[in-house]
Amino acid sequence: MQNKGLVKLFAFLFGLVSIYQLSFTFFTNSVENEAEEYAINKVDNTVANYVQERAEVEAKYLDSVANAKKFIGFTYAEAKKKELNKGLDLKGGINVILQISVKDILKGLAEKSKDPTFNTALENADQLQKNADEPYVESFFEAFDAIKGDKKLASPDIFANRTLDDDIDITMDDETVKKVIREKVDDAIVSAFEVLRKRIDEFGVTQPNIQRLGNSGRILVELPGAKDVQRARELVSQTAQLEFWETYNTDKLVNFLTQANNLIREEQAPKAEKETTEAVQDTTATAEEDTSSKIDALLDTVDTDSTAVEVVANPIFDLDVREASRGRNVLGVYSKEDGEKVVAYLNRPDIRALLPAEMRYTKFLLGREVDLKAYEGRNVRLLGQKGVELYAINANRDNTPPLSGDVITDAQGSFSQNGEPSVDMQMNTRGSKIWEDMTGKASKENTNIAIVLDDIVYSAPGVSKGAIVGGRSEISGDFTILETKDLANVLRAGKLPASADIIQSEIVGPSLGQEAIDSGIMSFLIALSLVLIWMVFYYGKAGIFADIALALNILLIFGVLAGLGAVLTLPGIAGIVLTIGMSVDANVLIFERVREELTKGKGMKQAVADGFNNALSSILDANITTGLTALILFIFGTGPIKGFATTLLVGIVTSLFTAIFITRLFVDWQVEKGNKLDFATAMTKNLFRNMTVDFLGKRKVAYIISFLIVAGGLASLATQGLNPGVDFSGGRSYVVRFEKSMNASEVSNTLADVFVEDGVKLPPNVKTFGEDNQLKITTKYKIDVSGTEVDEEVEQKLFEGLKSYLPADFTLEQFVDSAEDKEIGRMSSVKVGPTIADDIFKASLWSIFGSLIVVFLYILLRFRRWQFSLGAVAAVFHDVLIVLGVFSIFWKIMPFNMEIDQAFIAAILTVIGYSLNDTVVVFDRIREFMNDHPTWEFSKTVNSALNSTLSRTLNTSLTTLVVLLAIFIFGGESIRGFMFALIVGVLVGTYSSLFIATPVMYDTTKKADKEKT
Template sequence: QLEFWETHKNNQFMNFLAQANEYLKTIAVDQINNTEEDEKSSIDDLLADVEAQDSTSIVSINPLLDLIVGYGFQGGPVLAQFASKDSEKVMGYLDTPEVRKLLPRNLRYTKFAWGKPEQNSEIIELYALKSNRDDIAPLSGGVVVDAMQSYDMSGSPAVSMQMNSQGARTWEAMTGKAFRETTNIAIVLDDIVYSAPGVSSGPISGGRSEITGNFSLNEAIDLANVLRAGKLPAAAEIIQSEIVGPSLGKEAIQSGIYSFIIALIFVLVWMVFYYGFAGIFADVALVLNILLIFGILAGLGAVLTLPGIAGVVLTIGISVDANVLIFERIREELKKGKGLRKSVADGFNNALSSILDANITTGLTALILFVFGTGPIKGFATTLLIGIATSLFTAIFITRLFIDSRNEKGRRVSMGTKLTQSLLSNINLSFLEKRKIAYVISSLILTTSLISLSFQGLNQGVDFVGGRSYTIRFDKIISPNAVQSTLINTLGSAEVKTFGNENQLKITTKYKVDVEGLAVDNEIQNILYNSLLSFLPDGYTYDQFVNGSNEKQVGIMSSIKVGPTIADDIKKNSFLAVIGSLIVVFLYILLRFRRWQFSLGAVAAVFHDVLIVLGVFSLTYKFMPFSMEINQAFIAAILTVIGYSLNDTVVVFDRIREFAGEHTKWKFNKTVNAALNSTLSRTLNTSLTTLIVLLAIFIFGGESIRGFMFALIVGVIVGTYSSVFIATPVMYDTHRGKIVTDEGNGL
C-alpha cells in the first residue's frame, strides 16, 4: 500500500533518543540485578529476549545509542542509521509504551519507519513520520494516475508522477507546507520509506511532479514502479523467496554445465556407435537443436536455472528419440528390399505419426506444468516446450536434409555398424503371454508403495508445508544431531539434515512462518549465528556468516522462505497439474485412436508409474545420501515421467494401429505382439540414451537437482516397463478380441 507522509526533522528527536537510552539502561540494570519481581512490562520482555540472544547486549552501557552507526544530515528526515540485524531490536525499543511516553507532546503521534536498505548494504535508516491519532496518511497512493522514469534538466535520472484532481489538491497543500517548513515528504510502500524528497520550489500544483536526486537509472525505475504500485488494492508481501549466494550459485552453474557436456558427449558417441554415418547427421542436428534452444531462451531474456538446464538436457533425449524412430523405420524399409532413397522417404513418412503423437503428449504435460508451475518449474516447462518444437524441426527437416544431400551425391548412408546392424531385429517374444506375471509383479510393488505411503508418508519440503530453509556450510564435518540439539531451545522443532557434503547442512524451521518482514529474517539469522557460533571458525563474524561473496566457503549459502498460504497454493496447483495432465492426455489419445481402451491403457500405465515413483521416494528418503524432498521440482519430475511414459506408450499404440491396418487377417494378439517386438529396438535404445543423460546429470550435477534426477531415472525405468507390460496388456484385455484397423475402426 503506497502512502505519502510528512516527515519530522531529526534534530527534534535528539533529546528523546537520549532519554529513551537512559530509561532502557535503567531497566537493563534492574533486570541484571534481579531487584524487581513485579510484573514485567513489554520492554522487560524485549530486553529478556535480547539477553537470551546476545549476552553482551545486557551489559551494554547504552542499549539504544550504542546501536547507532551513523546520523543523517542536520535537519534532515533521517534520525539515525543502524545495522540491519538490529532493526527489530530498535523498533521494539521505540514502540514500547514506556518509551513512547517520553516523546514531547507535539511528537506523540510520531510513526517510526525504516528506509529501504541499499543494495549490498547492512545499514538501514530510521525515519520519523508525522502521523495522527488514527494513523492515516494525508495522501494515499490511489491518487497516482501514472509514474515513469525520466530525466531532469541536467540529464540525470529522475521520476515523473501524475496525480488525479483530488490528489493534486492535497499534494499542493502538502508540498507547500513542506516548502515553508523545509521538511520532506516520504514515499512509503508497505511501511518502508523508499524515498523522502524535499520541496525546492514552492507548492506543486496541477498534480504533475518531478522527483530528482542522486538516482541511478535502476533506482529511478524502481521508484517509478513503487509509485505505480499505489493503484494496488492491498499491500504487497513476500510470500515466497529464494536466495542463492554467489559462491553456491557458481558451483551450481559449474556442475550444471559439466553434467550437460558429459551427457551430450555420451549421446553423440552412442549415436555414431549405434547408427554409423546416420548417427553423425543426428549429432549435427542435435547440436543445432541445442543452439536453437539457447538462442530462443536468450531472445526471450529467460533466466536459466538448474531445472531449466534439466529441461534442456531432457530435450536431448526427445531429439534422440525422434531420430531413433526415423532410423529404425528406414532400417525396416531397407529390410523389405527397397532402395535407399525410397526407404528414406518411406521411413520418414511412417515415423512422422509416431513422432508427432509422442511429442504432442509430452508437450501437453509440459504445457500443464507451465500453467500451474511457478518460478524454476515454469522455467523447466519453458525449456521443455521450446525443446520439443526445435527437436521436431531438427529431426524431421535437418536430419533429412543431410541424408538427402548425401544420397543425391551418390554416397550411401549407413544406418548402423557391424555390431548394431542386426541387433534386436529378429526378436519374436510373446509379451502378452507374460502379462499375468507382470500384473502380479506390479501389484506387489504397488501394494508395497501404498503401504509405505500410508504409514511412512513422504518427506514434504518447504514448498508444501511452509517455513524457512537454510543451507549452511561449515569448515569441518558437523553432526546434524548436534546442531539440532543446539537449535531446539531457540527455533523449536528445527529439522537438520546433511545436504551434499558432510560439512554442509540444511536447516528447516517453521519459526515465525506467519510473520513477514526484514526484521524477522534478521532475527532468525541472528539466532542461527549465535546458536552455531561454537561450530564456526574462531573469530567468524555475523557479517561473514550472512553475507555472500564469490569466495565464501562457510556460512549461509542459500535460503528459501515459503509462507503457509503459498504452500497451500503450491499443493493445490501441483494436484491440478497432475490431474489436468492425465485428463488432457486421456482425451488426446481418445481423439487420435478413437477407442477408449487405448486411453485407459495409457492412463493405467501413468498411474502405475507415478505410484511406483512415489513409493520409491517414500521407502528410501530416510536413508538415501541426498535430499528426496517432495517439492515443486518433484512435481515437475512426476509430470515429466507422465510425459515420457505416454511418449513410449503412444509409439507402441501407433505401431499396433499400423499393423492392424496392414495385416487384417491376423489375430489381435499376434498383431499386438508383432508391434511390441518391432518397437523393442527403439524402446530400449531411447530408454538407454535417456538414462545415460539422466545418470550423467545425477552423478555430476549439483546436490539441489539430485532428487529431481533420481525421480526421473526411476520414472524412465518404470515407464519403459509399463509401456510394454501394463499399457498394452490393459488395452488388449479391455478390447475383448475386437479387431483394430485403420479404416474399419476409424483409427
C-alpha cells in the same frame, strides 16, 4: 523427399538466425569479462567492502562503455537486451513474489472506516482467505454479506465517502458497489505494479522481470545478478509513505521520561530482587555440591556494576548509549533492539497517560540504523556498532501529517553542504506553500522537522534561517551514494497504494550460480558426447548424419530461446539435455523402420522412402503426447519449471524438423551417390532381430510384480509419507556452506535452541546438500508472520545458532553477503508463505490431472478405441505411483535431496510424457499390424508388434538413461532429486509400456469382444 532446395534454404536461414541471436550473448559476455578484469585491477582486495566497491567499479565501467562498445551496429546496451537471459539459479540474484494487501486498499477506499460491520467483515475475510482460492476482495464481500443485516456498502461511513464521491452514492445497491470496488482494487494493483516497475527500472540490474500473477494481487519480481539482498528487499517492499512532521524538543519531555522510567523501574525492581533471592536460595539448597563456588558464581551475575542491574535501575535512561544528551530533538540513542524496547515502553497506555494533555497524540519513532560515528568523543558504549535515534513526533488525533509525499515532483541523489551524500526533493505548488509555512513555524519556535519514510525517521533537520521558499528540501543522514540513489528512485516512483508483503522469495548467491553453470555445462557435454558416440556405434554412417542433425538441433534450441527472450535456468539446461536424449528417438524410429524395409528385400531408395513415411505417424504421436504434458507444465508452472517446459517445447519442435528433414537430406544424398548405407554396424546388425518374446504370456507375472511394488509404495506413503519441500508446506530453506564436514543431526539440535516460538522448540530439518560441508536447513519458525523484519530475524537466529561452526571473526554481514568469491556462509535461501504454498500444491495437482485427461482424450481421438486410452492411462498411474513410492521409501536413506517440490512435479509430468511417448509408439505399431494382418490372432498381432518395436524401445530408453545419469552425476546437487525421479520414471515407463499398458489394452479388448459375441 520433395522440395529439398526449400529444406536446405530453411535450414541455412534458421541456422544463420540462431548464430546471429547467440552472437549478442558472446559479445556482451566479452565486455562483461573486460569490466570484471578492470574492477579486479582497480580495487584493492584488502579494503573492508571489497566486493561492493568492485561491483560499483564494474557497474561504472559498463555504464561508460554502454554506448561506446559496438557489435555489428549495436551498442553494448542494445546487445544486452538481445542476449540469452540467464535465470536466477545460473546468474545468482533475487526472485520474490509480493502480495499487495487488498485489505489495505479496501481500508483506504473506506477512508479507514471505524464501522464495526466493515472491520468485522475484514477480519472474517482474513479467515476465509486461509482456505479460499478466490481474490481477497471476494472473500470480503462474502464476509460482509454474511453479517451486514440492514447495512449497505454504500453507507456514508463505508464507501459512500469523499474518496469515492464520483463513483458511489448512497442510493446504490450492493451489487453495483461491488463492481466499482472491484475496479478500484484492480486499479490500485495496477498502480502498485507501475510503481514497482519504475523502481526496478532504475535498480541497476540487467534484464529484470516484473509481472502480475493473475488477479490475485500478486506481483513477481526477478532481479538476476542482484547481489545486495537487503537493498533489493527494501526496494520492492518499501511502501514509500513519505511524511513531514514537527518534532518535540527534548526539554518538553524530560519530566515525562523521568516519570515513565520510575514507573517501569518500580515494576521491575521487586521482580528482579525476588528472582535473585530465589536463585541464591536454590543454590544454597545444593550446598553439598560445592556451596561457596556456586554462590560466588551466582553473585557474580548480579554484580552491582553489571548491565543487567543497571537496566533494572533505569529501564529507559540506562539503555541510552550516550554519556551526555545531544541535539534538541533526540530523546536517546539505542541499539536497534533496545530502541524497539523503549518505544514499546512509551506506547503502553499507562505510560502514555503520563503525557501532558496537549501532547497526548505524541508518537515515538526511531531513526534509521546508522553507524554511531556522529557520537565520537562522547564515550558511546556502542561505538563502532550501529544504533538508532529516538524522536517524539508532534502528531494529531487522525495521525494525518501536515505534508505527505504525494507533493514530491522530483528527487535526486546529491551532496549536502558538508559533502555527505543526501537526497534533494522538489515539491509542487501546494506542497511548496505548506512547506514554507512548516519551516517558518519551526524556525520561529526553534523546533525540528522530521522527514519520515514508512514510520522511520530518515532525518530531522532544524530550520535556522527562516521559512524555506520554493519547495526544495533535503534528506540527509549517514547515507552511502547507493542509498541516496535508491531513496531518490523510490520517492520519484511514488508510494505503493498498499503494503507489499514478500510471500515467496528465492536468493541465490553468484558463486552458487557459477557452480550451477559449470555443472550444467559439464553434464551437457558429457551427455552429448555419449549420445553422439552411441549413435555412430549403433547405426554407423547413418548415426553420423543423426549426430549432425542433433548438433543443428542444439544450435536451433539456443537460438530460438535467445530470440524469444526466454530465460535459461538449470532445469532449462536439464530440459535441453533431456531433449538430446529424447530427440534421438525420432532418428531411431526412422532408422529401425528403414532396416525393416531393407530386411523385406526392398531397394535402398524405396526402403528409405518407406521407412521415413512409416515412422512419421509414430514420431508425431509420440512428440504430441510429450508436447501436451510440457504445455500443461508451462501453463501451471512458475519460474525455473516454466523454463524447463519452454526448452522442452522448443526442443520437440526443433527435433522434429532436424530428424525428419535434415537427417533425410543426408541420407538421400548418400543414396543418390550410390553409397551403401546399412543403418547398422557389424556388431549391431542383427541385434534384436527376429525376436519372439511372448510378452502377453508373461502379463500375469508382471501384474503380480507391479501390484507388489505399488502396494509397498502405498504402504510407505501411508506410514512414512513423503518429504514435502517448502514449495508445498511453506517455510524458509537455506543452503549453508562451512569450512569442514558437518553432522546434520548435531546442527539440527543446536538450532532447536534458537528457533523457539511460544516456548516450544522448533528443530529445523537439516540435511547434507551435495558435499559434506554443505547443509540444507529448512525451518517453519514464524512462517505465518510476514515482513522483511521477520526475514532478517530468522537470518539472525540462524547465524547465532551456527556461529560456533563458523570462523571466530565471522560476522552476520559476511554470513548473508552475496559476494561472488564467497566460500562459506549462506549460499542461497528460499521462502514460501503458507498461502502461496497451498496455491502451488493445488496448481501442481491440476497440472497432473489435466495432463492425464488431455492425453487420454488425444489417444482416444487418435486410436478410436477406449481400450487404448485406458491402457495408456493405467500405465501412467502405475508409473507415477511407483515413483511416489520410491521417493517415500528412500527419502530418509538417500544422500541427496528428495523433497517433493515444483521440480518433482515437473519430473512427474515428464515421466508421464515419456511413458506415453513409449506407449504410443507401441500402440501405433499394434494398430498397423491389425490393419496389415487382419486374419491373425489378436495375441499374435500384439506380441509381434511388441517384438518389432523392442529395438527402438530399448535403444531410446538406453540413450535417455545415459543422458539422465550424466546429469544426475555431474549436473549439480540442486537437480539431483529431479533427475533421480526421471531415471526411475524412464525405467518403469519402459517396463510399463510393454507389461502394463499393452496387456491392459489386450485384456479389456478381449473382454469387450467376448461381450459382443
